[in-house]
Amino acid sequence: xxxxxxxxxxxxxxxxxxxxxxxxxxxxxxxxxxxxxxxxxxxxxxxxxxxxxxxxxxxxxxxxxxxxxxxxxxxxxxxxxxxxxxxxxxxxxxxxxxxxxxxxxxxxxxxxxxxxxxxxxxxxxxxxxxxxxxxxxxxxxxxxxxxxxxxxxxxxxxxxxxxxxxxxxxxxxxxxxxxxxxxxxxxxxxxxxxxxxxxxxx
Numbered sequence: 795x796x797x798x799x800x801x802x803x804x805x806x807x808x809x810x811x812x813x814x815x816x817x818x819x820x821x822x823x824x825x826x827x828x829x830x831x832x833x834x835x836x837x838x839x840x841x842x843x844x845x846x847x848x849x850x851x852x853x854x855x856x857x858x859x860x861x862x863x864x865x866x867x868x869x870x871x872x873x874x875x876x877x878x879x880x881x882x883x884x885x886x887x888x889x890x891x892x893x894x895x896x897x898x899x900x901x902x903x904x905x906x907x908x909x910x911x912x913x914x915x916x917x918x919x920x921x922x923x924x925x926x927x928x929x930x931x932x933x934x935x936x937x938x939x940x941x942x943x944x945x946x947x948x949x950x951x952x953x954x955x956x957x958x959x960x961x962x963x964x965x966x967x968x969x970x971x972x973x974x975x976x977x978x979x980x981x982x983x984x985x986x987x988x989x990x991x992x993x994x995x996x
Contacts, residue, residue, distance in 0.1 A: 802889040803889070803890040804888040804938070805892045806878070806891055810867055810875075820853050839903075839906070847865060847886065849878030849881055865881040876953055877948075884941065889939075891936050893934045894906075898978055898979070899979065918963075920963075922965075922966060924967065931956040
């Protein structure tokens with residue numbers, strides 16, 4: 795059963811990038827402390843939703859166990875995370891869609907619950923995490939009814955998730971400076987030097 799703390803919320807895991815900083819590897823499948831990065835995220839979010847989506851453009855058979863539904867970008871050539879967000883909004887079955895990147899295994903449930911609570915307190919607009927004034931658009935929650943507006947931004951040529959969400963009137967949820975939960979393990983060096991900070995469960 796889904797965790798009641800995130801009712802009516804789909805979750806989208808973004809794993810459709812080119813992986814340039816990883817030498818072209820599929821980041822979600824790169825191992826960290828003995829498991830693929832995507833497995834750490836899946837363990838955290840699986841109990842929180844009845845609609846877990848995963849955006850990927852490669853290795854669909856390997857990702858299949860980590861989501862209820864796999865989606866791929868409509869356009870070829872890895873057009874970026876906004877393409878994955880569009881695909882998620884088109885497929886999400888709930889009132890809200892929470893977005894997370896695949897290379898952030900230290901994310902925890904309390905932070906996601908805070909993001910959700912911030913959204914439902916003032917429904918209608920997206921909410922993004924912000925750290926020391928720096929917006930984090932890939933840690934966000936979006937009302938799925940705003941899908942057509944995201945599509946409209948895309949059709950004008952917009953490819954920035956930040957600008958698209960700001961266009962929708964996104965609000966910020968501030969997190970502590972240097973919050974380790976937002977760490978992007980997107981290079982081989984970071985994978986080697988970052989500790990898990992937890993056991994085998996979230």
